[in-house]
Amino acid sequence: MPLDPDVLMSMQIDPVRRRYDWRDSALYALGLGYGADPVDAAQLRYVQEHDQQAMPTMVNVLGHDGSWMKRPETGIDYSKVVHGEQAMQIHAPLPVAGDIIAQTHIEEVVDKGDGKGALVTARREISDAETGAPYATVWLTIFCRGAGGFGGSLAASRQPHPQPEGAPDHSAAVETRPEQALIYRLSGDYNMLHADPETAQKAGFDRPILHGLATFGIACRALMDRYCAADGARVRGLEGRFSAPVYPGEAITIDMWAQGRGQAAFGARVGDRDVLRNGRFDFSE
Template sequence: MADNSACNPDLIIAHKFPDTTYVYTERDVAVYALGVGACGRDAVDTDELKYVYHENGQQFIKVLPTFSTLFSLRGLPQLSGVPGLKFDKRLLLHGQQYIEIHKPLPSNASILNKTTIAGFHDKGKAAIIELETRSYEKESGELLTLNRTSVFLRGAGGFSDPSKPFTYSNYPVNPASAMKIPKTQPFAVFEDCTQPPQALLYRLSGDYNPLHSDPMIAKVAGFSRPILHGLCTLGFAVRAIIKCICRGDPDMVKSIFARFVLHVYPGEALITEMWPEGLRVIYQVKAKERNRAVLSGYVDLHRLAASL
């Protein structure tokens, strides 16, 4: 250990989180969908109206697969209480997200979340901690989703020998290892525009990190103004893939991987580029105004749409 006052990885990886319960309703599903831009271009778009309205009642609205990322958010505030983990929560950044959808999400449910520390790595000037959250339908006990969240803790690294930095992971396979953005022209391109209050709307789904709402906190973190939540950008991207590749059927999505490359400012236009490769769709999202890649990853499907 390089510094006894710094992070203690033995304590960190041994930590056990308490199980948590997350109860949501159709209203939460609809607010989330609006937060990730559903119906933002066209309020009567039949591909997206189903996420916020159903003629036979709200209990029949469809749930976007990325809604499941809200279950994993419950683990992030608990990081402050992990023994041996020292970091400034204002400097926390989302690195990667991996999601498995084991069963289409119901429009209302009581969820039991079991969270574990799945990885911890010393990167010198920063540390990376990985959380795995398995979410079960409380009534039936069925596994609905699995989320793996990789968090970049700036200033928390340097606690181990730099010639042999500490690393721990219980992931059998790194979901990012086989992903590469193709050099060819994308099969489909979808442009959408975030709104200036997009982060303020998305935060109503439960991510109240002031980095996305407080101008002073944003400046401390090195940004000119509050930035959009990375998981909000991911919601925009997966919506685009469902619309363009899945022909509007969210139940085709099997798993999702996202690498957060660069921040997005609310109000910027997002261009999602898509490359189907068998049952996998490689994607990249760019902020149009800056022509910079902000997000990349892949979506695995259960099947292909008949028209592809």
Template structure:
């Protein structure tokens, strides 16, 4: 059996030491669209994402990519008990929980384990949890992510649970769009994810897509930055956590529509494709929740 839950669940995936500096933070912010609007090069608010120095802050989603930021090989899939192919895999969901603002430079260690494996019949969902700590042992952030493995499943295992996040029926507190640039995925892959699905047209075709798609984590960062700018006065320190489900794909050159509502001490949101034709309204991210610090 390609996936053996008895081996996979609870497996320790080891610890990775990593470090980052202001240049890494700046590249990440540019890769998720910071500084792209007319006038951003002169805006003090926008320059908090794009100018090194005492005013620079770190978008919390950077914690998701910091441990692998300097890797150049495609992400490995040598998970214990999981014999799967990269072409079968799409990112299912992602969350990050902050234990304080991320500094603009530093070092840490992340230890990751497989926390759950779900059987969806024609697919499997594999969950990983990672805890990043500083040299003194203090926790920096915790991440949880899932991958959706097409063509697996069907062994009669736990289907898992889900609690959809309802969106208010009232007018959103913000509604804005972000235009994904044609080279956005090529820029974002410099942040440590060299999966050819996002750059190689031939690979994307084999995987069932007409063209390379934007990284789900790029959409993740774009939406978090947008909500932070629009509803939190651009203050990254007010973000306590951010969780989404990856609900659809974005192709470079399309636009993402972000709607957000401040509800019960948190922000709930949606992200869809904005445009004309059949793709207008296509889901990008679902169950979007920004928890306040």
């Protein structure tokens, strides 16, 4: 069954309600490597309950429900889905504990051509379940391999942030731990690709890989350290394109370019292997 853009664009996706507490916020931060230095106050603020902050990239896992990708009427072959891009816009700092409603809408379907693929972008609005106050808007773009040729739009409305040329203004290396994917998955992404060696090998990987959203969060962590004095309340937005996997235990280097007031471009790599490109970070000065 071919991908059906009309079904996707008209799809009604039920809202997700999620209650979380300080332990969920701490567990998410541990999955990004916070706490590796047990006397670093800038790290401890995200992993223990004294004057705790919620890591802003936690909005990417709160209220996520990817079951719409598996609905047979969409024509999506879930075995050929790749996480292509991620973006978030923060409207208000996320509380350490709370009760949220997440509403997902399919925003766009792009035809990359016959025999190539298709891009499907979903937008998720996250708000307080009691007051309706908005916390964040999250965009998830998946690449459906081999699903193009249905005659849809050829160009995406959301264009990637230009990747700067030349040497970065600053680079920061963040070590990941061998068990980091096993910790990160406890925040809600239980895909066995990140935990089971046999599943990973069947997918073409030597061993389980780190979640793309963990790489995304680690990049935000390094950018916050550089531009926000590690204060998550100053983060306004983050976006980027995934270009290669990371294996737990590898060091991720985040390259940064300042681009005027409240904005920086970035990329992430493991050695010479790009893992995240076309990054943009928006923050409050």
